[in-house]
Amino acid sequence: MVSRLGFLGVIARLFMWAFLLGLAVVVLYPLLWMALNGFKTNAELFGNPFALPVDWSFDNYRKAWNRGVSDYLTTSVLVTVTSTVATVFVSAWAAYGLTRVNIPLNKVITAVILGGLMLAPTVALVPLVKMFQAMGLYNSFWALLILYTAFRVPFTTFLIRAYMLDLPREVDEAADVDGAGRWTAFWRIILPMCKPIITSTVLLHILFAWNEYLFAMVFTSGSGVQTLPVGLTSLMSKHGTEFPVVFAGMVIAAVPVVALFFFGQRYIVKGLADGIGK
Amino acid sequence: MRTIFHRALGLAWVIPALALVGVFVYLPLVQNFGFSTLKWDIYSGSQEYIGLENYRKLLDDPVFWSSFGNNLLYAVVSIVFQVFGALLLAALIESIRSERWRRGLRAVYFIPSAISLTVAGLLFYFIYEPNLGLLNHALEAVGLGQFGQSWLGQESTAMFAIIAMSQWQGFGYSTLLFAVAIQRIPSEIYGAAAIDGTGPVRRFVHVTLPLVREMTGLMTMVTISGAFQVFNEVMVMTSGGPDNSTQVLGTWLYRSGFVRNNFGYAAAIATVLFVITLGVAMAQLWVTRRRRVEW
Numbered sequence: 001m002v003s004r005l006g007f008l009g010v011i012a013r014l015f016m017w018a019f020l021l022g023l024a025v026v027v028l029y030p031l032l033w034m035a036l037n038g039f040k041t042n043a044e045l046f047g048n049p050f051a052l053p054v055d056w057s058f059d060n061y062r063k064a065w066n067r068g069v070s071d072y073l074t075t076s077v078l079v080t081v082t083s084t085v086a087t088v089f090v091s092a093w094a095a096y097g098l099t100r101v102n103i104p105l106n107k108v109i110t111a112v113i114l115g116g117l118m119l120a121p122t123v124a125l126v127p128l129v130k131m132f133q134a135m136g137l138y139n140s141f142w143a144l145l146i147l148y149t150a151f152r153v154p155f156t157t158f159l160i161r162a163y164m165l166d167l168p169r170e171v172d173e174a175a176d177v178d179g180a181g182r183w184t185a186f187w188r189i190i191l192p193m194c195k196p197i198i199t200s201t202v203l204l205h206i207l208f209a210w211n212e213y214l215f216a217m218v219f220t221s222g223s224g225v226q227t228l229p230v231g232l233t234s235l236m237s238k239h240g241t242e243f244p245v246v247f248a249g250m251v252i253a254a255v256p257v258v259a260l261f262f263f264g265q266r267y268i269v270k271g272l273a274d275g276i277g278k
Numbered sequence: 279m280r281t282i283f284h285r286a287l288g289l290a291w292v293i294p295a296l297a298l299v300g301v302f303v304y305l306p307l308v309q310n311f312g313f314s315t316l317k318w319d320i321y322s323g324s325q326e327y328i329g330l331e332n333y334r335k336l337l338d339d340p341v342f343w344s345s346f347g348n349n350l351l352y353a354v355v356s357i358v359f360q361v362f363g364a365l366l367l368a369a370l371i372e373s374i375r376s377e378r379w380r381r382g383l384r385a386v387y388f389i390p391s392a393i394s395l396t397v398a399g400l401l402f403y404f405i406y407e408p409n410l411g412l413l414n415h416a417l418e419a420v421g422l423g424q425f426g427q428s429w430l431g432q433e434s435t436a437m438f439a440i441i442a443m444s445q446w447q448g449f450g451y452s453t454l455l456f457a458v459a460i461q462r463i464p465s466e467i468y469g470a471a472a473i474d475g476t477g478p479v480r481r482f483v484h485v486t487l488p489l490v491r492e493m494t495g496l497m498t499m500v501t502i503s504g505a506f507q508v509f510n511e512v513m514v515m516t517s518g519g520p521d522n523s524t525q526v527l528g529t530w531l532y533r534s535g536f537v538r539n540n541f542g543y544a545a546a547i548a549t550v551l552f553v554i555t556l557g558v559a560m561a562q563l564w565v566t567r568r569r570r571v572e573w
Contacts, residue, residue, distance in 0.1 A: 016370055019370075020370065020371070020383060023367075023387070024387070027386055027389065027390060027450070028386060028389070030401055030402075030405060030412065031390070031401075033405075033412060034397075045410050046409065048415075049410055049411070049412055049415050050419075090294045090295050091295065093291055094291060094295035096291055097288060097289075097291020097292045098291075101291055102285055102288060103285060103288035103291065103292065104285050104286065104288075104289070109292050109296065112299065113295050113296060113299055116299040117559075118555065118556060119303055119304075119307060119552075119555070120503075120506075120507045120551060120555045122507055122509060122527075122548065122551055123306075123549075123552040124302075124303065124307055124310065125306075125531070125532075125544075125548065126313055126535055126541050127305070127306035127309035127310050127313060128302065128306045130309075130541075131306065131309075146298075146302060147302065149298060150298040150301070150303055151303060153295050153298055154303075207392060210394065211393070211395065211396070213394065213395060213396055213510040213514075214509050214510065214528075218532070228396075229394045229397075230396075232396050232400060233396060233400075233514060243404070246400065247404075250397045250400055250401065253393075253394060253396070254394070254397050257392045258389055258392050258393060260392070261388065261392040262385070265385060269454060269458060272455060272458075273455060
């Protein structure tokens with residue numbers, strides 16, 4: 001094969017690899033720089049930015065942690081976990097009804113739920129603020145839980161519904177024969193069969209909730225309810241003269257999702273591909 | 279009678295989803311139109327009906343138009359890099375024979391998309407920083423030090439700097455999706471092309487490109503829609519400054535409502551955003567539907 005490429009082919013291959021690896025460096029180097037800066041002192045940071053840290057102490061991490069990052073992290077974990085459970089559960093529940101139960105106005109209801117996909121959060125911002133103030137939920141954990149769930153149910157339902165549509169009908173018949181009620185059929189038969197898509201939607205929702213900024217910024221203030229993305233900007237404005245501490249906070253925020261991506265890569269890719277390809 | 283009751287009972291499955299989406303997605307949308315006809319001071323609580331006055335003011339607002347222009351610029355650059363660039367890149371990656379390298383490169387390019395825009399925004403805030411930033415130091419290192427500047431501090435460069443960061447953050451995501459689309463092309467088609475002695479360029483133009491056309495169309499829509507919803511990266515890096523030069527519709531909406539205390543005006547901007555995103559969504563539906571007919 002290689003011999004058939006000829007001289008020009010070899011040159012082209014060489015260029016291709018130089019380009020692909022060069023691009024990988026462009027992508028990775030800023031992230032590496034971020035991680036290294038978390039170990040530097042302010043003086044080192046302002047010196048030569050390419051230099052390695054002189055002494056690898058976790059001081060900046062400790063400082064970042066004590067200056068609010070532990071609170072932001074706790075809130076982020078809490079909001080992410082609860083909204084993931086709520087979103088995936090409500091969506092799987094709805095997807096089951098839409099694909100397995102003979103309900104009135106099925107098509108209209110499907111269109112209404114999936115139609116929510118098209119509506120941008122920014123558009124609803126002003127009325128939502130008013131609504132949450134009226135409900136007394138403004139600046140609370142509940143505001144984020146509700147908003148993350150409501151705005152992600154359309155996408156999540158869309159993915160799970162598509163998967164459920166492809167499950168064979170015989171499954172339901174078998175469940176009927178066994179005398180299983182709807183609830184049992186959903187819980188014991190359909191849901192376990194949907195494990196791959198449930199895993200995808202869980203991972204995609206975690207990526208979303210962990211990184212969300214617009215709602216978190218508008219609906220929360222004060223470290224008790226702020227999530228990491230917003231907390232980092234507060235850390236920046238409060239301790240903006242100690243840049244290494246901010247870098248340490250950034251690394252703390254980035255590491256969990258990058259790790260999650262590496263472990264769940266297969267499911268994330270599958271979920272994204274299904275979501276956008278249909 | 280019993281069957282009707284039974285069917286109605288089935289609604290219990292969809293009611294939670296319907297309620298959430300209805301109350302928190304659709305209702306605010308409807309309310310937004312009402313709000314956009316008000317002169318609304320949030321502190322004094324005074325609301326006054328002024329009809330379409332907010333929309334008229336919008337047309338005369340230079341910042342609204344420059345925000346709109348910035349969104350457009352965002353869309354154009356993103357289409358170049360995240361649709362066509364990503365498609366080319368995905369084709370390059372998929373032409374590699376080693377599965378391990380293919381997977382490794384896709385994963386590396388995706389990493390910036392996994393981290394939050396806040397982290398990415400802050401990171402690039404530092405990269406662009408004139409004194410400690412990587413960019414100016416890198417320019418100096420290769421002897422181009424005279425081009426070093428305060429990238430986010432000047433009207434002429436700030437918007438481009440933000441858009442560049444966005445491309446860095448987002449291209450891996452679309453590359454991944456294109457890679458999946460290319461993988462779905464049956465290998466026999468490529469086999470047939472190989473027997474005909476087609477070179478890689480012609481293979482890309484005559485086989486890959488037509489067969490991922492639907493994905494290209496969808497990604498174009500998703501990219502345009504995303505470009506008009508940009509908020510986070512601008513907020514983190516410049517908050518719309520210097521002198522509103524990096525303002526986009528999302529941040530101008532935020533500023534008008536929450537900083538300048540004019541919720542009615544913010545609602546009017548939201549309506550414009552709604553019309554644009556709905557238009558793009560409709561076009562997307564149309565693309566999807568046409569594909570279904572073809573298959």
